[in-house]
Amino acid sequence: MVDTRIYKVTDLDKNDVQADIKNIVRSGKNIIFPTETVYGIGASALSEKGVQNIYKVKGRPSDNPLIMHFSDIGSIHDYIHIDQSYVKKLIEAFWPGPLTMVFRRKPVVPNTITGGLDTVAIRVPSHPIAQKVIAIAGVPVCAPSANISGTPSSTLFEHVYADFNKKVDIIIDGGKSDVGLESTVLDVTGDVPVILRPGIITKAMIKSITPHVDMSEALQGTEVPKSPGMKYKHYAPSGKLTIVEGEKVTDYINDQIKKQHQSNKKVGVIATANLAKRFDTDYVFNIGESFDEAIIASNLYIALRTMDQMQIDVIYSVSFHQGRYGEVIMNRLYKAANHRVVKV
Ligand code: AMP
Ligand code: MG
Secondary structure (H helix, E strand, O other): OOOOEEEEHHHHHOHHHHHHHHHHHHOOOOEEEOOOOOOEEEEEOOOHHHHHHHHHHHOOOOOOOOEEEOOOOHHHHHOEEOOOOHHHHHHHHHOOOOEEEEEEEOOOOOHHHHOOOOEEEEEOOOOHHHHHHHHHHOOOEEOOEOOOOOOOOOOOHHHHHHHHOOOOOEEEEOOOOOOOOOOEEEEOOOOOOEEEEOOOOOHHHHHOOOOOOEEOHHHHOOOOOOOHHHHOOOOOOOOEEEEEEOOOHHHHHHHHHHHHHHOOOOEEEEEOHHHHOOOOOOEEEEOOOOOOHHHHHHHHHHHHHHHHHOOOOEEEEEOOOOOOOHHHHHHHHHHHOOOOEEEO
16 A cells, blocks of 8 residues: 555645655656546656556556657657658647657667567657656656556546555646547558557548558457557446447437336436436436537546446447547447447
8 A cells, every 4th residue: 555645736836746756756656647638647667667567556468558658759769760751740730749659669668668569659748737747757657547457547536546546656636637538549650650549639630741541450340459458448337338329319228227227227328418308317427518529528438437436237328429529439438338339
């Protein structure tokens, strides 16, 4: 058990807090901090002990590599080879921000974080607290999502606290994450960049900078994943989640609610504001207006985690295909539901 220190954003200007952060990261311990995507659990990328502790407290499979985070773009060159000319344009367009790029690595990058691959994933987050923590640490920081592996990522301080109090040395309370979904992961080792994990930096946005972009075959479910993380269970709540799509969503879900109640199950529904009022059940999570996909994205993991807090046994969610972020929201939701989809 660890004596966890909780810091507010305003504490980060204090000398003793900065010294604590630097010491913790440099001595191979862990710190949880907000980023613009989700909360990250951080360790020095150069500390085998710190990195191994991340795998341990998260319960993360050791072949699922970590992203190295930098506070400024200049220092990435010590760690990677930039092979493609389009990368410069992508860096100018999207860094700092929620885009992770996979490069050929230099030998200095420890094997512990790459899962034995000859590539490494790099991101420069835009969140001021994330930047500050990494700058204070003075080393690149690995920071996978701060959640127990397989469960929904954390986008609220309360969720991080519930999972990691007494397990990490420092947690920084940065309120609600802005984006609410993990970064886009883009392989930039080849002639054409390949999206390994969708995010709110969308294919269309990348295409507007460099004309050719591919989607990983694995995202279409036909190939051995190039991004090792894609083969594992992800984002799943404890309750059994089913996505319901089609014209008769309301009737179908209300029928199911009645049936599940007969067998004494607690039933939850995740729906947009226009539909939420139509369900009469134990708990309904109003995820936001159907036209506001940024809000839906930022509420998705909160919805899934709230279902667990309410000890819901069976969860039905409508789908959220609409708008610019529809694809990434549904990528996460399908995984959370283990691809259980009912068309009605
Ligand atoms: P997380 O840190 O939880 O956001 O997950 C990081 C994601 O990036 C996982 O899906 C990893 O499989 C992926 N990733 C990290 N490093 C690499 C790499 N070198 N090549 C391909 N995918 C990677
Ligand atoms: Mg994760």
